[in-house]
Every structure is written in structure tokens, then in C-alpha cells.
Amino acid sequence: MxxxxxxxxxxxxxxxxxxxxxxxxxxxxxxxxxxxxxxxxxxxxxxxxxxxxxxxxxxxxxxxxxxxxxxxxxxxxGAGAPIWPAEPRARARIDQWMDWQQTTLNRPQTVVFLGLIRTKPEQRDTAAIAQGVIAAGKVWGLLDRELAVHPYVVGEALTLADIALGVHVHRWFSFEIERPDTPHLRAWYDRLLGRPAYARHCAQPVT
Ligand SMILES: N[C@@H](CCC(=O)N[C@@H](CS)C(=O)NCC(=O)O)C(=O)O
Incomplete structure (x- = not known):
């Protein structure tokens, strides 16, 4: 079980x-x-x-x-499949982005998420949220540049790196904020939305 x-x-x-x-x-x-x-x-x-x-x-x-x-x-x-390949360097590249989600993206993204979604409007620290939006925008901008070269985070196929980061991109595009222009990030998000499992579990109202 x-x-x-x-x-x-x-x-x-x-x-x-x-x-x-x-x-x-x-x-x-x-x-x-x-x-x-x-x-x-x-x-x-x-x-x-x-x-x-x-x-x-x-x-x-x-x-x-x-x-x-x-x-x-x-x-x-799924060992050995594109989602989690066995080859050490391919796997390390995925790990790199998974760690980046936890250590680099989460910090500013959490400030924005908690500030806008989990805090009543009258209790919001608007300056901290605004700073969080700028910081998160820069982090997402880095991924946007990566996604200019290939359709998924590390290459041509969906991997665990897309899963770790993809849950957060739905939130990013759902926040009522001004976002920097990130066309490749947006195209990746649209690609994820086309996957039934993503649509069902991740692309739901942000609460
Ligand atoms: N680094 C941990 C973070 C776990 C975490 O912060 N979980 C949040 C939900 S996303 C939580 O348990 N919050 C308290 C709660 O739901 O009661 C992980 O990736 O699993």
C-alpha cells in the first residue's frame, strides 16, 4: 500500500x-x-x-x-526513462534544477505566495511583496533564458526538473501582479497545461 x-x-x-x-x-x-x-x-x-x-x-x-x-x-x-535518466550527467542536470527550485526560486516565490494568497489584504506587507515580485521575476527570467533553447527544463522531454518547477509556474502566472515578459517561460507553462496530469493536479485555483 x-x-x-x-x-x-x-x-x-x-x-x-x-x-x-x-x-x-x-x-x-x-x-x-x-x-x-x-x-x-x-x-x-x-x-x-x-x-x-x-x-x-x-x-x-x-x-x-x-x-x-x-x-x-x-x-x-521510471528509472532510465527520460523523466529520470540513469546517465550521471543527465541526472545531475535535473538534480541541479530541482535544488534550484528549493533554494533559489522558493525564497522570493514564497514571499509573494504567502503575501498575496494567504494574507488578508489589510495585513499585507506590500513593500515586501513588491520586492518578492522583483526578485522572483529575476529568477523566472533565468529559467526563461534556458527555455529559449529547449522546450523542457533540461531538454526535449519532461523530467523531474519540470515537475519540481512546474507546480510553481502556475502560481506565478496566476498571481495578480505585473510580471516581466518571459515568452519562453509562458510557452513552457502552456506546454505543461496541455498535459492532463498537470492540468488536474497543479493548474487549479491557487489557495
Ligand atoms: N522542503 C519541504 C517543504 C515542505 C513544506 O513546507 N510543506 C508545506 C506545504 S507546501 C507544509 O507542510 N505546510 C504546513 C501545513 O500544510 O500544515 C518539501 O519539499 O517537502
Missing amino acids: RRIWGRANSSNVMKLLWLAEELSIPYERVDAGGPFGITDTATYRTMNPNGLVPSLEEDGFTLWESNAILRYLAGEH
Whole structure:
């Protein structure tokens, strides 16, 4: 039995649902985190001491950190396929962008997301949000330049790098903000929207 713990509107949970559908991996999802709670319970904390979502549970094996779970699931079900190739340099290139999502993109993108989506208008720090938009715009601009050369993040095919970053590009284009012109990023987003699994799990109202 494979169980994904986490509310469906979490970007990090969306990554797993999207990958599972792309690779036809069966799973059961349990709502946890946010209004669903559970993450503070002792039982959940033995599985994920961070008290965050997602967590993966598979016949007694547990794992946390969304990108680590992506790699694990792809290794089990898609190893060697373009989505998670075996060749070390090809794999390293994907890892590079996955780490970049967590370390470089998340910082400004989270400021904008929490400020605009999770904060009441009267409580917003508009200066911090404006700075976040500028910073995130620069980060997305870097990816735009990469996508000028190939249709997906590392080349011709969808990989785990697209999954880690793709959940966030829907939010970026959904925010009511002024964005820099990034035609290649927009074309990639449109390409992702054409994938049923992305449309179903990631391109939903941002909450
Ligand atoms: N680096 C972690 C971050 C996990 C994380 O921050 N999850 C958020 C949701 S995206 C969370 O659990 N928030 C608290 C909650 O939902 O209760 C990962 O990629 O899995």
C-alpha cells in the first residue's frame, strides 16, 4: 500500500500527484496539513519529524522532502526513462534544477505566495511583496533564458526538473501582479497545461 500524506493544494504534494499520474503509480492520498491538522500528532511526527507535508508511506518505509520523494518514485517506476535518466550527467542536470527550485526560486516565490494568497489584504506587507515580485521575476527570467533553447527544463522531454518547477509556474502566472515578459517561460507553462496530469493536479485555483 502506497500512501501520500498531504493536502492537495500544497505545491509540494502536487509534485507527487502529478508524477504519480505521469507514471501510472497507484496511491492513496490522505489529507493532512493546513486545516486538516494531523501533522502535529506523535504518529505523524514519527513519519515526518518536520510536521510538514508531503510524506510518503509504503509498507513500513517512510520518506519526506518532496524532491527526494520524486526521485524515489521515479527510481522505482521510471528509472532510465527520460523523466529520470540513469546517465550521471543527465541526472545531475535535473538534480541541479530541482535544488534550484528549493533554494533559489522558493525564497522570493514564497514571499509573494504567502503575501498575496494567504494574507488578508489589510495585513499585507506590500513593500515586501513588491520586492518578492522583483526578485522572483529575476529568477523566472533565468529559467526563461534556458527555455529559449529547449522546450523542457533540461531538454526535449519532461523530467523531474519540470515537475519540481512546474507546480510553481502556475502560481506565478496566476498571481495578480505585473510580471516581466518571459515568452519562453509562458510557452513552457502552456506546454505543461496541455498535459492532463498537470492540468488536474497543479493548474487549479491557487489557495
Ligand atoms: N522542503 C519541504 C517543504 C515542505 C513544506 O513546507 N510543506 C508545506 C506545504 S507546501 C507544509 O507542510 N505546510 C504546513 C501545513 O500544510 O500544515 C518539501 O519539499 O517537502
